[in-house]
Amino acid sequence: MELEWFVYLSLILFSIxxxxxxxxxxxxxxxxxxxxILNSANINFVAFNSYLQSTTSGTVIDQYMGxxxxxVVIALAAAEAAVGLAIFISLYRNFREIVVANIYELAESEEDE
Amino acid sequence: MAEAEKTLEIIKAFTGDSTADSMILMTAAIVLIPMVAAVLLIAIRYIEVRGKLQVSPLRAAVIGNLSILLSTGISITVLSMYFANYVKGIQTPYIEASWEFIAGTKLEWAFLIDPLSAMMGALLGIIALMIHFYAYDYMRHGEEEVTRFFAFLNFFTGSMWGFIYAGNLFNSLIFWELLGVSSYFLIGYYWYKPSASAAAMKAFLYNKVGDVGFLVGIFLTYGKTGGDLSYTHIFELIHKGELSASTLAVPAILIFLAAVGKSSQFPLFGWLPEAMEGPTPVSALLHSSTMVKAGLLLLMRNFLMLYDVGGFEAVLPDVSIPPAAIITWIGILTALLGALMATTSTDIKRILAFSTISQLGYIASAIGAGGLSPAFFHLISHATFKSLLFLCAGAVIHNLHHVQDIREMGGLYRHMKWTAITMGIGLLALAGFPFMSGFVSKDAVILSIANSDIPFKEGAQAIGLLTAAITAFYSTRMFYVVFLGEERYDKEKIVPHASSKLMLFPLITLASLVVIESIWFSIGLIAHLAELELPEIFLFEGFLGNMFGVHTPTDGALQGIIYSTIMVFIGMGAAIYFYKINPNARESIRSSLKFFEDFINNRFGVDIAIFWFVDHVALPIGNAFKTFDSVVVDGLVNFFGRTASLAIADFSDQFDQKVIDGIVNGSAYSIKYSVQRLRKLQDGIVGDYAKFMILGIGMLLLVFNLFFGKLALF
Amino acid sequence: MVEFFDFFFVINALFIVFSGLGVLFAKRVMQSALSLIFTLVGVANVFLLVNSEYLWVIQVSVYGGGIAVLLLFAGRLTSNEEDHFSFDRSDFLISFLFVLLILANLFVFISKSIPSQRGNIYTTDNGQLLLRQFFTNIWQANQGLGVILPFIALMFLAALLASVKLAIKEDE
Amino acid sequence: MSDSPISSFIQQVSDLAVQAISSFIPKDLKGGLPLMLVTIAIGSYIMILQLLGPFVERKVMARQQGRKGPYYVGFRGILQIPADLGKLLFKEDTRPENADWFGFFMSIYLIGLTSIMSFAPLPFSKALVGGNMSIGILYVFAIFSIFPPAMFIGGWASNSKYALIGGFRSAGQLLAYEIPMFLSILGVIGVVGSFSLIDMTEYQILNGWFMFKYWGFGLLAALIFYVAGLAETERIPFDIPEAEAELVMGPRTEFSGWRYAIIMMVEYVHLTVNSLLFIYVFFGGYDFWPFGKSNNPLIESWRHNELVQVATITIKFFLFVFFATTVRTAFPRMRIDQLLSFGWKQLLPASLVAMLGILFFAGVFS
Structure with missing residues (x-):
C-alpha cells in the first residue's frame, strides 16, 4: 500500500x-x-496526513493538519447539504422540477433579439 | 475706610460660600417658576381652544397667583438673606454665577445678585403679586380668555425677573426681547380691537428701534471687553483702568438708545400712551415696575460706562460729547414734556401714562447726572405709587363700565371712598407733597442734578423744579375732577358702587406700602437735615449710595427741599384755583393758549415728525434700495442668466451631443456588434459553463505537463 | 507479497469506484443516493486503513447518517415519479472527453511528482495512542491553525440561518 | 507428496490458495483459537439474550395487562420466539409489484448488517469483548447512524404511502434524538477521557456509578439518555413511524418473511444495545457495587470475577427489558410534532445542561 494508490483512487473518484x-x-x-469530489479530497488529506506522520517528526500541525x-470538509458538506435541501425545495416549489438545464429565467430569451 | 475696597471688590460666586450658592439657585427658581406657570397656562389655553376643556377664571388666576406668590416669597427671602449678610459684612455686594450657554464662549446664563437686582426683584414681586390679585377680579367679568391673560402676565413678570437678575449683557438682551414680545401680546390683548393691535404694533416697533441700538452696543462692548459681557467683568476692567469711559462712549450711547425705546424717553415716547389699550392691570404692571423700568435698570447696570467713578464721586468722563450729559438733558426734557402732556390730557389712564413718562425722565436725568442712588430711589417710590394709581384708575374705570374720560366722571368720592383715599395717597406721592415718598425721592433727583458736572445744570435743575410744579398741578386736577365736584357721568346707565373687597385689598396694601415708604424716607431726610446719627437702614438714600458705591454730594439739600416744596404748593394751588375756585379763568386761559394745547395734544409733533421721517426719508431710501435691487441687480443677474449662460449652455450642449455622445454611441455600437456574436456562448445553462471551465483547466494542465515538465511540488 | 490490507484496499477501491459510478448512472434518484451512501462508507473504510478511526466515525455518522438523510429527503421531496436518469449521448461524450483530458493530465502529473515509498503509509496498532495525542494536541494545533473550530461553528450557523430563511420565504 | 508434475502443480495451487486465504486474516489474528472461542461464546450469548429479551417482554406485558402471555411452546412458552422466527424464515418472501428492487434488497441488508455490527465493542465482562477499540461508543453511534437512511430507503422502496411516510418519520425522529443522546454522554466521556466502554466501566468500578454522582446531573443525563434511547428504538411512547392506527406498520409494512424477521430482530437488537449502552455509561456496566471502591475484600474480588460480571450484566439487561416493557404498557403515544419539539426543544438544552453540570462537578473546569 503506497501513497500513490490513495492518490490515484482519489483521482478516479474526483473524475467520476x-x-x-x-x-x-x-x-x-x-x-x-x-x-x-469532496470525498476524493478527503482521501487525499487523510492519506497525506498519515504519510507525513510516518515520514516526518514534524510539529503537531504537520501531524494532524490533514x-x-x-x-472541516465534512462540516462544510453538512452545511452545504442543509442549504442545498432548502434551495432544492424552493426551486421545486417554483418550477415543479429541478432539472438545472430548464431553469434559465435569468437568460435572455431568443425572441428579444 | 475699607468700604471702598469692599464695594469695589468683585467676587464670583461658588467660592465655597454655600449661602451665595443657594441664593443663586433661588434666583433661578424665581425666574423659572412664573415661566413654567405661563407654559402650563398656555397649554391649558390650547386645550380650551380645541374645545376639550373649559377652565374657570378662578383656576387660571390661582395658577398665576400661586406662581407669583412663590417667586415673590423667594425673592423676598433672597433680599433678606442678602441684606442680612450685607449688614453683617459677611459678603461682598456682588454674587454671580453662570452656566455655559454656548460652549467655548463667554456667552453664558449668568445670574447676578447685587443691591439693584435684589431690591428690584423683591419690589417687582410685591407689586406683581398685588396686580395679579387685582387682575382676577378685574378680568373675570365678561372676559373669556382669562387663561391667556394670566399666561402672558406671568410670562411678562417672569421675563422682567429674568432681566433683573441677568448677569451679563447677552442674558439681559434675551430677557429684554422676551419683555418686548410679552408686552406686545399684553398690549394687544384685545386683538379684535383695531386700536389695540395698532398700539401693540407701535409699541413693538418703537421698542425695536431701541433694540437695534442695544444689539449694536453689545457687539461693540463685546469687542472691547474681549468677549466677556459679564457686568462684573466690565466693572472690573473699568476699575482697573483697562477700559475707560471714553472708549465706551459709543456703546454707552447705543445702550441709552435702547433705554430710550424701552423707557419711552424723548423721541420715542409715543408708544406708551397707546399702550393704555391693554387691560388696566397690564398698564399698572408695565408702568410701575416692569417694562419701562427695564431701560432705566439697564442704564443703572451700565452706569460705569457713562461715568468715571473716583472714590465716592461720579465724575463726568472726559469725552467730547459725554453720554451722561445727553442722558440728563433728554431725561429732563422728557420729564417736562410728559408733565405738560399729562396736564392737557383728559383720559384718566393717559394722564397716568404721561406722568409715567415724566417720572421716567426724572429718573433718566438722575442717572445721567451721576445720581445712581437717587435714580433708584425714585424708581422704587415711583413703582409703588404708580402701580397703586393705575389700580385705582382701573377700579374707577371698572366701576363706570369702561368710561375713561375724566370729564365724564366726578363726585365719585361719595360712592367709592376707599378707592378715593388710596388714590389720593398715590396722587400725593406723585405730586411730591412734602414728606411723601415721591417728594423725598424727586428732591434727591433734582439735588443730584444740581450737584453734578452736567453742562447747563442750572437750567436742568430749573426745568426739574418747573416740572415738579406741573406734576403737582395735574395730580391735583385729576383728583379733583375724578372724585370731587359734580357728578357728570351718565346716571341712567351707570350706578357707581364701592369697589369689591377683592379689588380693595391690593389698593390698600399698596397704599400702605406708599405710606410706609413715605415715613421711612422722611425719617432719613429729617435725620440728614438734622444731622442725626441713625442706623444706616433708616437713611435710605445714603444706604443705597453705600451699597452702590457711588454717593451724590448732598450740598444744598435744605435749599432744594424748600424750592421744591414751594413749587409743589404753587402747582397744587393753581389746580385748586383753576378747577374749584374759578373755572372760568381756566377756560379763558385755555382759549388763549389753544394753539399751545393743540401742540401738546399732538405730543409736540414728535410722532408726526417720526412718521414724516419714516414716510419721507426712511421709506424713500428703502424704495431706492428696492428699485436698485430690482433694476440693477436683477438686471445683471438676468442678463448673465439669459444671454451669457445660455450661450455657454448651447456650446456645451453641442459639444455633448456631437463629441461625447459620438464617442459613447460609437463604443456602444461596436460592443453591441461584437456581443451579438459572442452571446451565443452564453446560453444560461450552467452545465455548459462548467464544461468550458473544465476544458480550460484541462488545457492548462496540459500546458503545464508539456512545457514545464515536473513541477517541484516536493 | 499480497497483504491483507493491500487486498482490502483494492476491494474497497473497486467498491468505491463502482458505487461512485452507480451514483452517476442509477436510474432513480433514490438508488443514486443509496449508491452515494455506499461510496461514503467506502471512503470511511479508506480512512480506517490509515488509522484514522476518529475520522471514520465522523465520516460514517455525519456523512453516512446526517448528510445522507438530508440528501434522501431532498431527493424524495423534489423528484417526480417518472424522474428517471437519462442523458444525451453527444453531450455525455464531450464531457467524458474533457474529464478524460483532466484525468490523463493529472495522472501524468501525479506519477511524476508523488514519491513512491512503500510501507510508510500506515503505522500499525498505535491508533489509540494517536487518538489520545490527537485529542490532547488538537487545541495546540488549533492555536497554530487559527480559528478552525469557530469557523466550523460559524459555517453551521450560517447554513442553518440560510436554510431557515429560504424555507420561510417560500411560505409567503 | 511426490515430485510428479501433477503433485507439484497441486502443491503450487494449494500454496497459492493458502497464501490467498491467509491474506484475509491479519497477521496478529492468525492462529487465534481463543479468539474463535470468544467469538462463539459472545455470539451465542448475544443470541440467547436476543431470543429471551422478547420473551421476557411479552411475558411481562401480559402480566401487566392481566393475561398469561405465550404459554404453549416449550416450558411455559419459552420457545415461543424461536418458533416464531422459524415460522417467519420459512414463509414466502413477497415483494410489491412496483417496488424498487435495489432499495428493497439493500435496505434490509444494511439494517441487519449494521445492527449486528453494533455489538462489537460491548464488553460482557472485562475479557469477554468483541473488540476493545479506541473509538468504542462512537463506533456504536456511527453504526447506528446508518439506520435512518437505510430505513428511509426501505420505506421508499416499498412503493407504499404508509411505508414512505413511516420512513420520513423514522428518519426525522432518529435524527432528532441522536443529538441529545450523544450530548448526554459527552460529559461522561469528558470525565473518563476515553471512548472505550471498558474504560468507562473500570472508572465506575473505582469511582461509583455515574448515575448517582454529580449532584443529580448524572441522573439527569441518564434520564435524557434513556428517553432518547427509547425514541431511538422507536418503541412506545415514541413509536410514531410505525403507529399502527395510522400507518399500519410504518416502513415495515411491505416486508414479509425473512425480511420481516430481520426487521423485528433489529428492533430488539436496538433495545438490547441501548439498554447495554445505558448500563455501561451510567449504570456501572458489569459492576454490581454502585458506590465505588469498597473496603470489603470479598466484594472487591467478586467484582473482578469474570463470571460474576457476566451474570451482573445479564441481570441488569433483563431489568432494563422489564423497564422498557413497563414503559410500553404504561404510556400513550406522542404526536409527531410533540415528539420533534420535545426532542429539539427540551431534551437538547437539558442535555447541554447535564453535560456542563457533570463536567463542572467532576472538576474538569477547575
Missing amino acids: GILGVLTQKTAIRILFSVEL WVFAM
Whole structure:
C-alpha cells in the first residue's frame, strides 16, 4: 500500500465526480457528484496526513493538519447539504422540477433579439 | 475706610460660600417658576381652544397667583438673606454665577445678585403679586380668555425677573426681547380691537428701534471687553483702568438708545400712551415696575460706562460729547414734556401714562447726572405709587363700565371712598407733597442734578423744579375732577358702587406700602437735615449710595427741599384755583393758549415728525434700495442668466451631443456588434459553463505537463 | 507479497469506484443516493486503513447518517415519479472527453511528482495512542491553525440561518 | 507428496490458495483459537439474550395487562420466539409489484448488517469483548447512524404511502434524538477521557456509578439518555413511524418473511444495545457495587470475577427489558410534532445542561 494508490483512487473518484457534475441533469444529482469530489479530497488529506506522520517528526500541525482539514470538509458538506435541501425545495416549489438545464429565467430569451 | 475696597471688590460666586450658592439657585427658581406657570397656562389655553376643556377664571388666576406668590416669597427671602449678610459684612455686594450657554464662549446664563437686582426683584414681586390679585377680579367679568391673560402676565413678570437678575449683557438682551414680545401680546390683548393691535404694533416697533441700538452696543462692548459681557467683568476692567469711559462712549450711547425705546424717553415716547389699550392691570404692571423700568435698570447696570467713578464721586468722563450729559438733558426734557402732556390730557389712564413718562425722565436725568442712588430711589417710590394709581384708575374705570374720560366722571368720592383715599395717597406721592415718598425721592433727583458736572445744570435743575410744579398741578386736577365736584357721568346707565373687597385689598396694601415708604424716607431726610446719627437702614438714600458705591454730594439739600416744596404748593394751588375756585379763568386761559394745547395734544409733533421721517426719508431710501435691487441687480443677474449662460449652455450642449455622445454611441455600437456574436456562448445553462471551465483547466494542465515538465511540488 | 490490507484496499477501491459510478448512472434518484451512501462508507473504510478511526466515525455518522438523510429527503421531496436518469449521448461524450483530458493530465502529473515509498503509509496498532495525542494536541494545533473550530461553528450557523430563511420565504 | 508434475502443480495451487486465504486474516489474528472461542461464546450469548429479551417482554406485558402471555411452546412458552422466527424464515418472501428492487434488497441488508455490527465493542465482562477499540461508543453511534437512511430507503422502496411516510418519520425522529443522546454522554466521556466502554466501566468500578454522582446531573443525563434511547428504538411512547392506527406498520409494512424477521430482530437488537449502552455509561456496566471502591475484600474480588460480571450484566439487561416493557404498557403515544419539539426543544438544552453540570462537578473546569 503506497501513497500513490490513495492518490490515484482519489483521482478516479474526483473524475467520476466531475463527470457527474457535467452530465447530470437534476440539481440533486449534481450535489451527489459534488459530494464525491469532496470525498476524493478527503482521501487525499487523510492519506497525506498519515504519510507525513510516518515520514516526518514534524510539529503537531504537520501531524494532524490533514485530519483537521478533513473534518472541516465534512462540516462544510453538512452545511452545504442543509442549504442545498432548502434551495432544492424552493426551486421545486417554483418550477415543479429541478432539472438545472430548464431553469434559465435569468437568460435572455431568443425572441428579444 | 475699607468700604471702598469692599464695594469695589468683585467676587464670583461658588467660592465655597454655600449661602451665595443657594441664593443663586433661588434666583433661578424665581425666574423659572412664573415661566413654567405661563407654559402650563398656555397649554391649558390650547386645550380650551380645541374645545376639550373649559377652565374657570378662578383656576387660571390661582395658577398665576400661586406662581407669583412663590417667586415673590423667594425673592423676598433672597433680599433678606442678602441684606442680612450685607449688614453683617459677611459678603461682598456682588454674587454671580453662570452656566455655559454656548460652549467655548463667554456667552453664558449668568445670574447676578447685587443691591439693584435684589431690591428690584423683591419690589417687582410685591407689586406683581398685588396686580395679579387685582387682575382676577378685574378680568373675570365678561372676559373669556382669562387663561391667556394670566399666561402672558406671568410670562411678562417672569421675563422682567429674568432681566433683573441677568448677569451679563447677552442674558439681559434675551430677557429684554422676551419683555418686548410679552408686552406686545399684553398690549394687544384685545386683538379684535383695531386700536389695540395698532398700539401693540407701535409699541413693538418703537421698542425695536431701541433694540437695534442695544444689539449694536453689545457687539461693540463685546469687542472691547474681549468677549466677556459679564457686568462684573466690565466693572472690573473699568476699575482697573483697562477700559475707560471714553472708549465706551459709543456703546454707552447705543445702550441709552435702547433705554430710550424701552423707557419711552424723548423721541420715542409715543408708544406708551397707546399702550393704555391693554387691560388696566397690564398698564399698572408695565408702568410701575416692569417694562419701562427695564431701560432705566439697564442704564443703572451700565452706569460705569457713562461715568468715571473716583472714590465716592461720579465724575463726568472726559469725552467730547459725554453720554451722561445727553442722558440728563433728554431725561429732563422728557420729564417736562410728559408733565405738560399729562396736564392737557383728559383720559384718566393717559394722564397716568404721561406722568409715567415724566417720572421716567426724572429718573433718566438722575442717572445721567451721576445720581445712581437717587435714580433708584425714585424708581422704587415711583413703582409703588404708580402701580397703586393705575389700580385705582382701573377700579374707577371698572366701576363706570369702561368710561375713561375724566370729564365724564366726578363726585365719585361719595360712592367709592376707599378707592378715593388710596388714590389720593398715590396722587400725593406723585405730586411730591412734602414728606411723601415721591417728594423725598424727586428732591434727591433734582439735588443730584444740581450737584453734578452736567453742562447747563442750572437750567436742568430749573426745568426739574418747573416740572415738579406741573406734576403737582395735574395730580391735583385729576383728583379733583375724578372724585370731587359734580357728578357728570351718565346716571341712567351707570350706578357707581364701592369697589369689591377683592379689588380693595391690593389698593390698600399698596397704599400702605406708599405710606410706609413715605415715613421711612422722611425719617432719613429729617435725620440728614438734622444731622442725626441713625442706623444706616433708616437713611435710605445714603444706604443705597453705600451699597452702590457711588454717593451724590448732598450740598444744598435744605435749599432744594424748600424750592421744591414751594413749587409743589404753587402747582397744587393753581389746580385748586383753576378747577374749584374759578373755572372760568381756566377756560379763558385755555382759549388763549389753544394753539399751545393743540401742540401738546399732538405730543409736540414728535410722532408726526417720526412718521414724516419714516414716510419721507426712511421709506424713500428703502424704495431706492428696492428699485436698485430690482433694476440693477436683477438686471445683471438676468442678463448673465439669459444671454451669457445660455450661450455657454448651447456650446456645451453641442459639444455633448456631437463629441461625447459620438464617442459613447460609437463604443456602444461596436460592443453591441461584437456581443451579438459572442452571446451565443452564453446560453444560461450552467452545465455548459462548467464544461468550458473544465476544458480550460484541462488545457492548462496540459500546458503545464508539456512545457514545464515536473513541477517541484516536493 | 499480497497483504491483507493491500487486498482490502483494492476491494474497497473497486467498491468505491463502482458505487461512485452507480451514483452517476442509477436510474432513480433514490438508488443514486443509496449508491452515494455506499461510496461514503467506502471512503470511511479508506480512512480506517490509515488509522484514522476518529475520522471514520465522523465520516460514517455525519456523512453516512446526517448528510445522507438530508440528501434522501431532498431527493424524495423534489423528484417526480417518472424522474428517471437519462442523458444525451453527444453531450455525455464531450464531457467524458474533457474529464478524460483532466484525468490523463493529472495522472501524468501525479506519477511524476508523488514519491513512491512503500510501507510508510500506515503505522500499525498505535491508533489509540494517536487518538489520545490527537485529542490532547488538537487545541495546540488549533492555536497554530487559527480559528478552525469557530469557523466550523460559524459555517453551521450560517447554513442553518440560510436554510431557515429560504424555507420561510417560500411560505409567503 | 511426490515430485510428479501433477503433485507439484497441486502443491503450487494449494500454496497459492493458502497464501490467498491467509491474506484475509491479519497477521496478529492468525492462529487465534481463543479468539474463535470468544467469538462463539459472545455470539451465542448475544443470541440467547436476543431470543429471551422478547420473551421476557411479552411475558411481562401480559402480566401487566392481566393475561398469561405465550404459554404453549416449550416450558411455559419459552420457545415461543424461536418458533416464531422459524415460522417467519420459512414463509414466502413477497415483494410489491412496483417496488424498487435495489432499495428493497439493500435496505434490509444494511439494517441487519449494521445492527449486528453494533455489538462489537460491548464488553460482557472485562475479557469477554468483541473488540476493545479506541473509538468504542462512537463506533456504536456511527453504526447506528446508518439506520435512518437505510430505513428511509426501505420505506421508499416499498412503493407504499404508509411505508414512505413511516420512513420520513423514522428518519426525522432518529435524527432528532441522536443529538441529545450523544450530548448526554459527552460529559461522561469528558470525565473518563476515553471512548472505550471498558474504560468507562473500570472508572465506575473505582469511582461509583455515574448515575448517582454529580449532584443529580448524572441522573439527569441518564434520564435524557434513556428517553432518547427509547425514541431511538422507536418503541412506545415514541413509536410514531410505525403507529399502527395510522400507518399500519410504518416502513415495515411491505416486508414479509425473512425480511420481516430481520426487521423485528433489529428492533430488539436496538433495545438490547441501548439498554447495554445505558448500563455501561451510567449504570456501572458489569459492576454490581454502585458506590465505588469498597473496603470489603470479598466484594472487591467478586467484582473482578469474570463470571460474576457476566451474570451482573445479564441481570441488569433483563431489568432494563422489564423497564422498557413497563414503559410500553404504561404510556400513550406522542404526536409527531410533540415528539420533534420535545426532542429539539427540551431534551437538547437539558442535555447541554447535564453535560456542563457533570463536567463542572467532576472538576474538569477547575
